[in-house]
Amino acid sequence: MKEKTLFIAVSTQKGGIGKTALTVLLSSYLHYSQGYNVAVIDCDYPQYSINGMRLRDKQAVTEDSYYKSLFYKQSKSLNKRAYPIEVSRAPEAIETAKKIIRESEIPLDFIFFDLPGTMNAKGVLSTLAQMDYIFTPITADRMVLESSLEYAGLINEQIITTGKGNIKGLHLLWNLVDARENNHLYDVYEQVIAELGLQIMKSYLPDTKRFRHEITTEHKPIFRSTLLPADKRLIKGSNLDEVADEFLKIVKGGGNG
Incomplete structure (x- = not known):
């Protein structure tokens, strides 16, 4: 049985x-380096950033002999x-996913959804409810963290604890971690996160310029x-491999990793 x-939503x-x-980094690492089969649905209207990146990448491997050879x-x-x-609007995202699965010549392991950043956008909450797993990047900036915890708490209360969706787990992930920052600060934040009943990944992504290295x-x-x-x-040194390993333990193990 397949x-x-x-x-999966990085949301x-x-x-x-x-x-x-993070959606692009995980999708590409799993698909090209780890042998998994991936698809991506870009629902982030109106910018559709991932689709825009694909168009730029395609142009480069078509017109630039260096990238053409690499590809x-x-x-x-x-x-x-x-x-x-x-590309899909949020309300139609699940139907788009089903169509991709039907038309794919190979079984797909993961479909990543890049959804709009506001819960108020039409179809976002109902689409999030159909995810198997949600990963929420957080940073040690207090305003960002409060907003992210509020978001994760809302999903936890309205969907996960009520059993009104398919979500098996929501996991927070430290992103843009500055090595110079006080470790005690992270300990305090993690204590707050634990008190809220939210789960946080052990691995993290550092703040490094290498994440911005695109085709040029x-x-x-x-x-x-x-x-x-x-x-x-x-x-x-990027920790991408560690994050991907922990991601796989979570989603393949069907639990908390």
Whole structure:
């Protein structure tokens, strides 16, 4: 019996803390480096950032001989296509996912949803309720953290504890962690998070410029792309591999990792 395709949202209501970037990083790492089959549904109307990145990536591998060669070598060695990215408004996102699953030539392990950052947008709450797992990036900025905890608490109260959806778990993830910040501050925040009954991942992502390394005319090592995997030299020390490992333990283990 084939395993069910898991619906995953990297979701928060606060902009600028890496929701879309983390969706791309995880999708590409799992699909191109870890052997999983992934699809992405970009629901973040009107900017559709992930779809925009795919269009830029496609242009680069079509017009730039350096990236064309990289993409060709990768496609040959992996013997698999780039993961599909579909654009959809939030209310239609689940139907779009079902269509992708029906039309896919291979069984899909994960479909990642990039949803609008506001719960008030039409269809967001009902779509979130259909996720198997939600991952919410948080930072140690007090205003960002309060907003993120309020968001996670609302999902927990309205969907998870009431059993009105499919969500098996919501996990917070420290993002943009500054090595110079006081560890005691994180301990205090984690105590508050535990008191709220929310779960937080043990792994975290540091604040590093490498996460912004996209395809450019300078041909520097790439970290974030929808068509190419993160450069192995840049993965070292990025914690992306650790976050992905813990992510897999959570979603494949059907529990808390």
